[in-house]
Structure formats: C-alpha cells, structure tokens
Amino acid sequence: MAQIKYHLLLVISTLLIAGSFISSQVLAADVDPVALTLLRFVLAALILAPFVVFNGERRRTFIRILPKGLTISFFYAAFFLIMFKALKTTTTLNTATLYTLVPFLTALLSVVLFRDKMRIATLLVYLMSTVGTLWVISRGDIAVLLNLDLNHGDALFLVGCLSMVCFSVAMKLLYKGEEMRVFVFTTLVSGALWMGLAALISGEIPDYSAMDPGKFLHMLYLVVGATLLTSWIIQLATVKLGPRRVSAYIYLNPACVALIVMVTTGQVLPASVWPGIALSVLATLLLQVQASRET
Helix, strand or coil: CCCHHHHHHHHHHHHHHHHHHHHHHHHHCCCCHHHHHHHHHHHHHHHHHHHHHCCHHHHHHHHHHHHHHHHHHHHHHHHHHHHHHHCCCCCHHHHHHHCCHHHHHHHHHHHHHHCCCCCHHHHHHHHHHHHHHHHHHHCCCHHHHHCCCCCHHHHHHHHHHHHHHHHHHHHHHHCCCCCHHHHHHHHHHHHHHHHHHHHHHHCCCCCCCCCCHHHHHHHHHHHHHHHHHHHHHHHHHHHHHCHHHHHHHHHHHHHHHHHHHHHHHCCCCCHHHHHHHHHHHHHHHHHHHHHHHHC
C-alpha cells in the first residue's frame, strides 16, 4: 500500500509526458525545431540554475561532469530536435506510440553491450508491446503493416527513438551517483550549447515572433511539466520502485495521448486502433507484475 502513491505519481507523470507530444505538435507548426529545442533547454536550465550556481560544491560538480553532460545531452537534444521535426508530418498518437519502442530497443542494446540477461517472459511482453505499437501505427490495417507504409514523420521519429536509446545507454555508462539535480542541470546546459551550435552552423537566427502567448504557455508546460516535474517524479519513483517498474509506464503513452485528444478536441479514435492501445496497457501491467515478483 505504501507504494501506491509512487504509482499514482507515475500516472501523473505519464499524462504530463503524453501532453508534451500534443504541445510539441502545436509549437512545431510555426517555429523552427532548432529554436524550439534551444528555448526548451534554456528555460529549464534557468529554472534550475539558482539551486546549482549559488552552491560552491554543486558548481564544482557541474564543471567536473560537464564533459559527461555534453556527451549525454547530444543524444537527448537530438531526440527533441527530431521530435519537433517529425511532428510537422505525423500525429501525436503516432509519435507517442513509437516512443514505446524505446524500452525494448534499450533492453536489446543492453544485452549486447552490458551482457544483461532478458527473461523469456519479459521478452514476450516487449514483443506484445511492439505488436501494439505497430497496430496503432498501421490503424489495424494489415496491408499497411505488410508494406511498412509509414509516413516520413514516423520514420524520422523512429530515428529520434534510437537517439533516446543511445541517451539511456550513455546515462548507464557515465552516471556515477552524482546529485541528480546537478546532473540534470548539466545535461540541460549542455543541450542548450548543442542547440546553439546547431543554430550557428545553420546560419539561422532563432526566431520566436510566431510564438504568441498561447504558444508560450505550451512551451512553459514542456519546460516545467514535461521536463522538470516529470524528471523529479521519475527520479523519486525509481528509488522506491526500481527502473523496470518505472519504465513500464511508457507503454501507457498511446492510451494517455488518445484520452487527452478526445477530452480536448472531441475526436473519437477509430475502433481499429483500440486493440493496439489495449496491448500496450496490458504490457504495462504484466511488466509491473513481473518486476514485483523478481524484487
């Protein structure tokens, strides 16, 4: 019973992350992806800055781990940049669904790089989630699935998912128990540096003139809700529940996005999509049961 509050926090975090795909699509329509990603990192870093800059020990830690931050944030920044680009030609539901492939791909890469073991039951759950993902993307149309008829945005976001897999692996390799608040700040500052370099290379000055007050509120949501608050919840829940039970909530993303879209726009999803979403929800529950039995 003591763990229920952490599961409730993770449900809130999952809803916040699902909402971030919707806000990202709103922003991606009119503002350059590099400019959007740069602003997201800068604003988030500014919020955390007072907790690091005015503490001598944390400042020294920041300087010491900056090379780690630059390495890790390269993949982190690339994911958000690709996501903003992909959302110009695909839907929030498709991106949220493809994102559920990240735990499976990360697990496979961990088996290769770290010799991690994967139980047959866990592999079957991952495969179930993959089937659910493909079902939603293809809208239940077997012809689309057999022809791998994904649109450009879907294919592009799949590259972004691979970047997030590399981010997870880099975290596992480079994170050595530093205070998480400082580590997150370092990653955000490094991400801003990478995006600043991208803007410099492209020769385009970031232009936020198309970001009216409504769009700026979406950006604040991404910064506070979908970046800082979710990072705190995931960090806290990981300590209490373990990483496997936390990562399992990723599979609820498609269902949460569908729920938010229906509530906010009144759009009803085709009946052919719901079985795929149901498989993703079932995968979450099964991973929770497996993780609880093995701890």
